[in-house]
Amino acid sequence: MEVRFGKPLRFDHYLDRPVDRFVLRSITDEIMYEIMMLSEQVYVDEYASASPKPSPAHATPAKQEAAVDARSGAPQGSPPGPLQS
Numbered sequence: 001m002e003v004r005f006g007k008p009l010r011f012d013h014y015l016d017r018p019v020d021r022f023v024l025r026s027i028t029d030e031i032m033y034e035i036m037m038l039s040e041q042v043y044v045d046e047y048a049s050a051s052p053k054p055s056p057a058h059a060t061p062a063k064q065e066a067a068v069d070a071r072s073g074a075p076q077g078s079p080p081g082p083l084q085s
Contacts, residue, residue, distance in 0.1 A: 004038045 009031065017023050036043045
């Protein structure tokens with residue numbers, strides 16, 4: 001078994017913002033992206049409650065390459081974009 005530890009994550013850049021669902025989602029996305037980088041899995045920018053269909057992570061490699069984030073048009077596996085207010 002291999003255990004990987006990533007760099008410490010800091011969220012100081014959110015201190016001047018009110019705590020709302022957008023800030024919490026942005027922090028969650030940053031955490032999930034770092035987990036994805038450590039685990040070498042494909043980043044999927046959706047939550048289970050948002051889509052009942054199987055995620056691209058369960059797709060064949062050819063389908064994974066073609067997967068694109070519906071909101072940004074960026075290939076899945078790209079880091080999350082900046083916080084948008």
